[in-house]
Amino acid sequence: MNHKLQQSWPMPSAPRPIVILGTGGIVADAHLPAYRKAGFTVAGLYDLDRSRAEALAAQWNVPQAFDTVEEAAAADAVFDIAAPPVAHREILEKLPEGAAVLLQKPMGLDLAAATAIRDICRKRKLTASVNFQLRYSAMMLAIRDAVRQGRLGTLTEIEVRINLATPWHLFPHLKSNKRVEIVSHSIHYLDAIRALVGEPESVFARSFDHPSGELADTRTSMILDYGPTLRCLLSINHQHDFGRRFQEASFRVEGLEGAAIAKLGVLLDYPAGEPDALWLVERGKDWEQVPLAGTWFPDAFIGPMANLQRFAAGEDTVLSTHVEDAWRTMALVEAAYRSGDQSGMSIPRP
Template sequence: MEPAFDPATLTQSWPKPANPRPIVTFGAGSIVGDAHFPAYRKAGFPVAGLYDPDRAKAEKLANEWGVKVFTSVEEAMAVEGAVFDLATPPARHAEVLSALPDGAAALIQKPMGSNLEEATEILTLCREKNLKAAVNFQLRFAPMMLALKDAVRQGWLGEVVDFDAWLALATPWQLWPFLKGLPRIEIAMHSIHYLDFVRQLLGDPKGVHAKTIGHPGHDVAQTRTSAILDYGETVRCALSVNHDHDFGRKHQACEFRICGTQGAAYLKLGVNLDYPRGEPDVLEIFPKGGDGWVNVPLAGTWFPDAFAGRMANLQRFVSGEDDTLVSSAEDAWNTMALVEAAYQSSAAPATPLAKRP
């Protein structure tokens, strides 16, 4: 007789490195104060300092967190044994990576460049400079996602055959001024997290059907996306994303439904429902052999805990404590290829209807 499902047995965190390395952060945008620094402080990771070409912006953030401001890229690069944390706009990644010492460890903010061409340039740089580089697809490290993957690994869902992502919410795009004027927004900057997580859970799809559009109420390039990932005749995978559902909290949603042959899971991604303050994340599992939904008490949230797990894996890989670098530059390129395919699909004409005879 199999043991009953016990949510307390599910892994929800990534082990910390035995000897954390100093972190040098490039960029002083809102994501650093909202997630990077809170996560590193909570995990006990030392932050050596930050650099941003906007000195006033850098000093403001540094004063809030009690960290050093580097006066130049060269000064920031000189920190011995550092892990370089690139919280930079995608078009600036290659420039910063080019300046890093050969063999350095780097965490690259997603996306891995503005498009697949830039992602390929970044991948080539990482190879040529022998960088130990990972991309900050930190959703993989959220406590709810680690627990879900552990439940799948233990067989509590059976074989995963259905993945649904449903988002209807109001996203404050104004918090990220560097997005203004960019031609690619929704998939490249937001749903890329979900596409990346789907890749980890289900592998690479054969292809994608997608449509991504803006909204007449503002000038953000795209804020609404529908996508179907092709996994053949057994697995269905669909994403419905609407960042313009700005009609109060009552009918907003940010959730995944994952069904297997013997069980299922439901997740609520709380941070997006009141960003950046957020609501609690939720994970419920209907386990194989069970007779109802079981709530999994979570030991943390996507923001900021996933950022600590992401950094922990990179640091442990550099020290030899982890054998695998999750979301390495090599693997992240495949997520960028999926993003590129989605934009190509969106730009292509749909299958036309037949004309009535």
């Protein structure tokens, strides 16, 4: 059953040039490699640190490094805002009304910021999407297609298990954040789960700080309530630094008639990573490994841009991670944090 599952997003018939605002590590590691692979033209780069933008432009043969946001915004292009979330509102205010925009995730650091971003996009009539790219990865598109075709039957289980050592030193900007793990990492899984099965009724969550005290939350236990039939949970531990043997990064979806398990390879030995993998099974048959047409990093970064450009051109009827939909992912993140702030049910004592 594994050779007829969607694994990529259709490409726009007439791709527009892209201007990227922000040239941090994610641009060099994912955006630019993905866009080159897709055949997209990157017309220019902008960064507060012009020398960094110039160096990256030279490395990737991008023709221009802009001096100001205003100069970048004047380009006839689709805008990829890869700056930190705290800068998104200011940049959005300077883009031309009606522009097509892709925002790096998260959509702000909390729901208030997400709401402000959504409202700016409404006010300026922006065609805006958020780069929740995991749902566009080959493995997740294939799982979603298998679910859509009914090949797994009625879903009974979704489980995300992360037990590995994340090199937090690569993300020094997170040290000052009051929220880290859910809004920066598990947000991908929450968005991908929403893409599969919609909105949960409620969420129960508890996050735990980095053991050293240098960061806020880096470990999370979470249950999403989808009623009495579908069990949905996340067990996230970024501090298992005892060698590769028992490290794990998996996304399991199980139904009455079949199951799928994806290995999120990029997370293992990040940023070098390991290959992604996807296994599928039908009841009564053997597990089959699905050959994947791409990886989460960088290939999945093609999908959000392709969807945005096709939607802006009228070729797609749905913008999958539209800011209106992304706001709902942020609302789920906010609910998870609020759940963690509340005391659990006390245990009766004799």
